[in-house]
Amino acid sequence: MKIAYLINDMYGIGGTVRTVANQAAALSERHEVEIVSVFRHRADPVLPVPSRVRIRPLVDIRRHGDQGTGIGGRPLYEGSERAGLPPLLFPPEDGRGSTHSRLTDDRLEEYLATTDADVVVGTRPGLNVVIARAAPDHLIKVGQEHLTYEQHSDELRRILASEYTNLDAFVTVTEADARTYSAKMPLPGVRLLSIPNSVPAPAFIGNGHDTRTIVAAGRLAPSKRHDLLVQAFSMVGDEFPDWTLRIYGRGSRRGALGRLVNSLGLQDRVWLMGPHPRVEEAWAQGSFAAVTSSEEPFGMTIVEAMRSGLPVVSTDCPHGPASIIRDGEDGLLVPNRSASGIAEGLAELMGDDDLRRRMASAALTASERFDPVNIVRLHEELFHELAGERLPSSPPITVPAPRSEPPAACRVELGPDGVAVLNFGPSLGETGLGSIPDKVVLSRGAGHLELAPDRDGKVKVDASAHNLATGTWQVHRKDAGVERPIRDVTIHQ
Structure with a gap:
């Protein structure tokens, strides 16, 4: 199954961007996934997306450098005179309505008419409306709500009530919001449900x-x-x-x-x-x-x-x-x-x-x-249900378990007087900071200072007492005459 997500700008940072990245990454383990970003304001996304997930921008708004090509290999700003005309397909009542134009309408309509995706998912009200208005009947049309019913204006709600009936499914992120939509905006024939956002385990x-x-x-x-x-x-x-x-x-x-x-x-x-x-x-x-x-x-x-x-x-x-x-x-x-x-x-x-x-x-x-392993199955069940297919049994998606943060090779404690203590031994109940070095070496250009740790693995560094020049000093540990740089440091200030 091929699944396409429509998002306003995948190249920024925000809750919707993070949610789409998580959903796409999890689904791409078993499906072909594409993210269609209406706008592109930078070369690469800020948040990581697996290489197997294609990101397709429709309108490049970068002012300098290569702006790439759009659908059919055309320059992205071909026909940019239409960028000065207000949109007709994307509702201006959406909070991002002022950034859309007849140009974005054209690119969205062309994408929906030519995509080979099985499922198209909108990720904000305006894009849900675009899908409802312009997506061909053979596409499975899913709208997602990443805000709430109460956060939309009365004008936008009237448009949503009129257009959302052309969706196949509408998904909120909480049961409470799904109940609100069910009571205040009935959508006969539309599958209404809630699926929480997924969050992968951190590294x-x-x-x-x-x-x-x-x-x-x-x-x-x-x-x-x-x-x-x-x-x-x-x-x-x-x-x-x-x-x-x-x-x-x-x-x-x-x-x-x-x-x-x-x-x-x-x-x-x-x-x-x-x-x-x-x-x-x-x-x-x-x-x-x-x-x-x-x-x-x-x-x-x-x-x-x-x-x-x-x-x-x-x-x-x-x-x-x-x-x-x-x-x-x-x-x-x-x-x-x-x-x-x-x-x-x-x-x-x-x-x-x-x-x-x-x-x-x-x-x-x-x-x-909220792990993607548990949430992705809910999306898969919905997509296959709308397609009239039975969800095939598949091996579970393997997601690596989080690991504890590795102990630092050195802990730095900074006091208000500017004196630093480099700690290479256990402290405050910690273990595993590493073995105590024979010497600790500070170097900066021609400057060189060797200090001996005490029995607890601590080295006191007082810039005034040691007459250390202002600047960046590199820290090395010296064992049996061999110096090695300290790269893993925890600083407590």
């Missing part, structure tokens, strides 16, 4: 270090309410002076959040980290995660954090968090839109090491239900 999980770090990740957008998270952290910060908060992501609220952090005097404890293409690396640096959205259609970041071994403090907002978190077992649900309620949840986990560890273990176990 590694947290190694058990108590980092005293809270991690949040997601678009810096108004609905994510990172402002409440910062305010909540400020309420309990004095009680837990060794804790820090890292917020990953980009968005329109970046400037306002920075000003809020400064106004609260939290510059040294709340860090706006920017976007991270490998979010599992961000999760692995935390003790627990925080999600403070006022609305959350599903909650990909919640599942990603749990799959990385982190319990999650989340607002109990519509619709996703309560369908993922088991309150008090693998995370905490706190009142929506309440800085004080969020603060109480943060303090509960910040102040109880044993509770965090129990919840972390429970989060790992509970989040396995």
Whole structure:
């Protein structure tokens, strides 16, 4: 079976992009999968996609360099005069309507008329409408909802109610949203169901270090309410002076959040980290995660954090968090839109090491239900049901189990006075940091300094005492006269 996904821009970062990448990767184990990206704004996708999954852009919007070719080998901007005309096929009422044009209509219509796919899946309302309006009858037409019914305007809902009846199936990510559509937008003859998003196991999980770090990740957008998270952290910060908060992501609220952090005097404890293409690396640096959205259609970041071994403090907002978190077992649900309620949840986990560890273990176990192995079968069952076929028995898709993060060869502890301690031996209950070297060598250009570790494997590096010049110093270990560079380092600051 050949399955094609239509997405607005596969070359960016976001929940829908990550979901499509996960679905395509899992399905491509047994099917031919193609991702059709209406827009292409960069050479390669930010998020990894298996090489066996083809990505086909329809309109290249890069301003410089080779813009490639489109359908039939034509330059992608051939007929670009139509880019100045408003769309007729793609509904302008969609939140991305202003970026579409008669040109994108042409490319979408041509793709649907010529594709050899068996199933075409839309991933936002406007693209679902395009499929409903223009896809030939022989194609199986599936619309996916990655937001919720309530997040759409009345004008867009009227269009969806009219056009979605031409779909074969419509899929939401939560049962609650499926019930809402069933009650408020009946779609006779359309298979309506919910299938949660899948999240693969990360390459590694947290190694058990108590980092005293809270991690949040997601678009810096108004609905994510990172402002409440910062305010909540400020309420309990004095009680837990060794804790820090890292917020990953980009968005329109970046400037306002920075000003809020400064106004609260939290510059040294709340860090706006920017976007991270490998979010599992961000999760692995935390003790627990925080999600403070006022609305959350599903909650990909919640599942990603749990799959990385982190319990999650989340607002109990519509619709996703309560369908993922088991309150008090693998995370905490706190009142929506309440800085004080969020603060109480943060303090509960910040102040109880044993509770965090129990919840972390429970989060790992509970989040396995979102593994692609378990979710992909639901999509396969739907596609074969719509095709009137029996789902063939197939060997299970093999997904490698996550491994624990390997112990670092050296741990660096940085104090507020700028003095660093290089630790090559077990500390704080850790094991496996490696054997203690005979000497530790610091080098920079012609500069060279040899230091001897103490009996615990620690080396104190004081730039002032050792008269070390400002710059980057390379660290080597010396054993039996042979020097080797230290490449695997954990830094605690």
